[in-house]
Amino acid sequence: MEVIIFENESLVAKRAASMLADLLSIKPSAVLGLATGSTPIKTYQELIKKFNNGEVSFKDVSTFNLDEYVGLKSDNKQSYQYFMREQLFDFIDIQLDNTHFPICLNAKENQQVAENYEAIINAKMGIDLQLLGIGHNGHIGFNEPSSSLASRTRLKTLTRSTIEVNSRLFEAGETQPTMAMTMGIGTIMDANHILLIATGEGKAEAVRNAIEGAISASCPASILQMHPHVTVLLDKNSASLL
């Protein structure tokens, strides 16, 4: 595991964007695993700058997002599909047909959605680079503590703590989903290269448990210690307990 600590979150975003752009210069048809949440927003802004400067093109890129809320359509502002269009896809030359999410409008269909998502990832020969954030409780994607470390894409009920932390993103009157489809920990571990980014003091404990703690389902991100090619980009605050 390569851990790089930067002075601030802007430098984290710049390095993350450069790593993604470097991959695309070697492999223009790369398959990217993408993440939502507030952490990667700055990385996406840096990628948009690189696209505008002609440094990178996404026209042959395919993407797979880690997760999506159950029951939210793509035009719902809280859906991760909407988030990705607003933060990245609308500003680059990616073909939306090449972007993928584990969309499950009806929870009853979760198994079929999960199997299908795994099948499309396999048909693309897997993910070249998976971008990851980390939850305050050490979750990756929506693999909450106690998730099987070998899990595949599936339906997960969100923990109360995750619902509380994410409630800041919902306005009064908006229904906050309590279930999501998420790539499993095993699915994430199949990626060739994993790029975990974390910023802010609020993530310091999760970062310490993930990097220096015992490998345990109580901190799902700790399984990354078993992956042969992981890069962790941190700002000083998220690295403060290392």
Ligand code: GLP
């Ligand atoms: C969310 C997402 C994760 C994300 C995490 C942290 O619940 N499912 O993919 O990494 O929580 O989010 P943030 O970057 O906003 O702290």
